[in-house]
Amino acid sequence: MGSQERRTEQRREQREALRERILEVSREIVKREGFASLSMRKLAEAIDYSPAALYLHFKSRGDIARALRVEGHASLRDAFLAHTSIADPAARLNAMGRAYVEFGLAEPETYRLMFMEHTDSAQAVAEAQRKGDDHAAEQGAATLSLIADAFAELRAADRLPAHAAPLACAEGLWANLHGIVALKLTGAALPETPATTLVELSLDAWFAPANRTEPRFISANRPDTSTR
Amino acid sequence: MGSQERRTEQRREQREALRERILEVSREIVKREGFASLSMRKLAEAIDYSPAALYLHFKSRGDIARALRVEGHASLRDAFLAHTSIADPAARLNAMGRAYVEFGLAEPETYRLMFMEHTDSAQAVAEAQRKGDDHAAEQGAATLSLIADAFAELRAADRLPAHAAPLACAEGLWANLHGIVALKLTGAALPETPATTLVELSLDAWFAPANRTEPRFISANRPDTSTR
DNA sequence: GTCTATAGTGTGATAGAC
């Protein structure tokens, strides 16, 4: 009985180890060449097993993608957590925004896998949500709430108009920064402005009044307060 | 001689017509199923020719993509030109920004082809620029300058700080809106906020002072002007 | 110019022997 248990325990550990190894190699291939060029054959050769062996640990190629997305979201979340100690919510959002873009540019292929090639049909997405196995989306939502929380703090301090929902603001800021990363990653000739400058402009647009004495754009209608 | 010329002229026209037909069918397939599922076989079958015939009119599948991108940029530019008559530059930028997102959501597959799957290597891009045959990029730059012009007007009216370059602002705004479209097109579960709301928030962030009496975000540092 | 035929290469996934 005792030895029996030990044996099955060993089996389980070996199994786990191989799964981990598959994931590890996959991660490296994706980082280097992108998920598109991660084929089951190539992967099998790299770990010195036959292609068929992979299907004992992952249901499909897409299943590996899911696992890698989960890893990616965890590491993005870590990048955010490094800034949670910043007290001022606007300053915190600035730091997290910068961290987000840095993450995307530092790990372009992982970022692509997470946010740019999830082209599943709408019904597949709904299916995954219903079954509750879209772990990446759950993680994404959790990370996003770090941002939403900061916006909620801004609102609590009356530094955000009442009509702006914190979650919507968080998603808006996220989308804006995603655009910068995405355009850079597609490698087109435009935009020619460096990403850091684009980030600066975007964050200033959102948080300028919190960072400087003059608003970024001066209204033509508003009375000039400097002549009082 | 006259009849000779007529004959070659007919040939040229037939040739042109077939090229146009190929493009037309390609456009429809891309609109319906996306460029990824536009195969030379499928295309050939649809126009009732052999696959080989296509290579007489287009160097490769990518060459067809280029032609379609050029078409897409032309139609995007048209959408922008419809708003050039708006006198106030901030209002014009608002209208063009909305038009941009509408274009992307209305023609998702064309948009994807134009801005989301141009994953050529950096050196290929440089090569194309050197040879001057990246017509899409040239068109893109031309369209972008419609936006940059409006920012330049804002600056001329002292409604934009001197340190903000109009072209950089244009690219920044573009990138921000692209992010909204791109996230919606990848069909992930997030963001759950509707695109129109995200656009509203983004444009408000950029142009709020021009549209309302109170700035969107209230600074904690700035003296409160309402207590004078 | 247009065709047929095919080369050449890749893919994800599975059946069945061991």
Added chain:
DNA sequence: GTCTATCACACTATAGAC
């Protein structure tokens, strides 16, 4: 659990006859 062998496809692009 792991293998070999293979199915069943799909693709771009070209050679060579007509």
